[in-house]
Amino acid sequence: PWLAPIVRVTYVTNTGVAFGLFQNLGNFFIIVPIVVIGLILFFHHQLPDGQRLMRLVLGLALGGATGNLIDRLRFGSVVDFIDCNFWPLREWPVFNLADTSIVTGVALLVLMLVWEERRERYKQQAAEGG
Template identity: 55%
Template sequence: MLPIWTALLVLAADQATKAWVLARIAPWGTVPVLPGVVQWTYVQNRGAAFGLLQNQTLFFIVVAVVVIAAILYWLPRLPGRAGSARLALGLQLGGAVGNLIDRLRWGYVVDFVDLEFWPLHRWPVFNVADAAIVTGTALLVLWLLADRDAAPDPVQGPGGGGN
């Protein structure tokens, strides 16, 4: 249940913050939060990070549906010791659903977290869903690396077999 609760928490936080941004920030465009560090900047993201693949809404909808289906397929197949992988997939699932809702509703994703400090001054504006997806991906990579190191080598067997 950890991944589902995580996904629901991410989805709720994502949609609540986007609703707040639409009501409070969108009319002004940008509102300083901590000058020189972070500001809220309302952005209609019609592509991917760094302005890639602009106006490819259908492509992003299809990718999101495939990713969501893959996560839902793999979740019940994870080994019992895979708590961090379950958390990672929950973060990714909640983020993917949050951004999918935006694309289906408006045709774009609402982004608003704008980091101003160096070296991230040119970092793309993002949202809670994006942060959850990136964090989940990092956790999943760490889990895969740690699990690979702990697992026996399928060629060498459990004892290794070094020179």
């Protein structure tokens, strides 16, 4: 009850992707997650030892994609239930934990790729004496 002014549980079915985007595209959102899950598993298997953060990031995306896929296969849609009602999220669509996991995983992946690219650029500049 004390979170009710900020976060509510609201039952919503969603045939689209995260946050209610791209509704009613049929089997597209069954096929794409299966391909994405396969790619995540492939890349995870290719990672060298010591890549714990990358494994975590891929695990977040994998867990979210799998959770939403299971909902789609069982119910024909994803069940969203987290309804935020605070600035700046007053008009934010209802979402679920799988969406949060996917978005967090993808955001961390982008940050890691940018970080690695900058690190390589600095390393190359140092090697060139610049």
